[in-house]
Amino acid sequence: MKAKTLFYCTECGNETAKWAGKCPACGAWNTIVEQPERPKGTGKGASVRVGMTRRRACPVTDLTADEEIRFPTGMGELDRVLGGGAVKGSLVLVGGAPGIGKSTLMLQICSKLCEFSKVLYISGEESEHQLKLRAKRLHVESQQLLVLSETNLGDVLEAVNTEQPDVLIVDSIQTLYNDALDAAAGSVSQVKDCTLSLMQVAKGQGITVFVIGHVNKEGSIAGPKVLEHMVDCVLYFEGDQHTSYRILRAAKNRFGATNEIGVFEMRDEGLAEVENPSEMLLSGRPEDAPGTCVTCVMEGVRPVLAELQALVVSSAGGNPRRTSNGFDYNRAAMLLAVLEKRGGLKVSACDAYLNIVGGLSLDEPAADLAAVIALASSYLDRPVPSDLVAIGEVGLTGELRSVNQLDQRVSEIQRLGFRRCVVPAHRAGTIKAPTGLTVIPARNIGEAIRAALRPAE
Template structure:
């Protein structure tokens, strides 16, 4: 027997035989940590070929898909993100920064789940008394809700064997430890081993398991990134702790669409669903203020309107500053270059700032046109109509390209009362007509800016 040392990346889980400042797989800096590998025998031979299969392979044509059983969690936004509800026997990872509201969400859905199933809530962070107080505040008390304050994985599994719950909630996976693994709790080895055991529990016994995982930017604790390939569904809770709104996003889902979002508002009584996120994100918009434009992006199958704000000012530095919040930095730099080369605006001598209101992150090209119009509006100090929406992708030659689901985006803008919509000219073919909504086609960035800044307010 010998002890081997390996190094892991806490962001992506990549293994490497030696330490490095930068992960070769994901490119992250200062995320490589040393963890002991499980003891292996040097005399271990090959697995015998005479082992009898306990579960033989079957032709795929003989398999049935009727076994997938979904159930409501009691929160429509969470059900939307999960693809229509939770699936029996699935393993769901809920990740996010500490204090963002993951534990509140899990305990809150227990009130609905306990109406038709038994729930076991295993917490390694709070005592049973603390869980009782929080359940009272969230109105999540039920005789079918069993709580256990435990960090030993073996004891937690013994409680599962004794109570036979339908749903298991683990808060959090970083606090669990497996005594058979020779590494501290929260390490990469422990987190992987505990999650693998929970996955086997979910698949073999049909228990639906929700696992909470904290993300630590310093990389001192193994984050949920190393577990994404093991679980069925990965949900990330996003938002500023100083803001009341939270966004739940699905980045992986074996039973539904990815990139779906659910919007919540944190209140004293817990998380409250926001059924119309577009209205929430556009609340408090300034009137006749230069440097702001509204766009519509697709979050999964849901169209969401978002406000893009830009500020362009003459720089006092040798090199102009470029800052973006909620918008890809490299893409904003590209749009500024297009704006100067094709739009004729000398933004290279100006500081430029882009901000997405409401904590939303826009990562699709459909928001390019609104960003360019907002930057141009701030540069010439002329406001855009508050009733205008801009949708389209901007190319390097200044042309406007069509985006997917354009008709759904326009319908969402019409539903919220917007009267004008600038879209790529080549995408207007086949579009329907909406009463009270003017569809304006533009071929180039110059054309779109002229029509947006010249639109009636």
């Protein structure tokens, strides 16, 4: 009998009966892959439910609404992103490119977790000897840390039922496989089936489960994208392997706020927390160099100062080039058009480059004004004073719009030693400016550029 196959979208996990170039659910192109259909009613499939008890439905009035049980992981930056710590019985997905530091982060938190709980670390990529060497390098030593090198889902769940850990770490989900399925390990059907079994373990036995998933630039065939709707929390570890800084970002969190970030520095002895990312992002900033301006953006509830650099030069060809790194390309093109039309600067015949220092990606409109000032500074070859910060959204008519949490932003600006801040004029009177910080109001980009580029007094 010919085995039946289904087609999955690697972006959204939608199932279809036949292949298509475009996913009918999410509209993504070239994301449909073919996988064998999961067999129904096989005896082996029952092995994933060993130790699981059948639960009965109960009235909602009989349920308690007590606060979820949280516990610290030992790393303040990770606790911040999780919303105050890990939640008992939750399923957390940690995604990122291979080699970015996900396994290092998970093994480091075991040192703190083992002080009050039993941790079972499942590795499908390394042997027990390799795990021991890495744990020794990270100074992780505890009798409460149990390690197992295994890829068979049934054997993993049997180990969970035998050891009864409080925390389970699976590294990585792409290496696990259920032998009841004919698909290869790492395929969409295997990844989804194994994650579903781990979710049943987390919810049924109250075990906190951390699952590591690899993602490449193309989204990977069986990447975490198809698992986001199944887990409680999705964390993405971002950064360049050639730089030492890493950013941990929450894309989904059922127990806390999203868009929180944690900043780490990769060192020889492991990951070190960066408690003040603003100082890290501004370190090494050049003095009196045209084309650079600082802004303050909100990453969750944390204000972060970031440096925007711009370079505007005469174009050698008839088609000027536009490039942005860490800043939305379409928004950068719009700001260049506004700068020419409303600011009076002829940038249409120039190549323009916009860069965010430190690997940070800015998607908040509050960075618009700093981008415009940096572009104008480079075009006019006049430096922005090193003690000035610009905050504001820029409209198509060149006007400046207000942004939220402005008081919190200016407090962070003053704390880091800046003395002047350009803000939208209609919000300048409502700001409680800290001592030592001068608030400069501006109604449009023309006033903001004149205020930012005039000589320091």
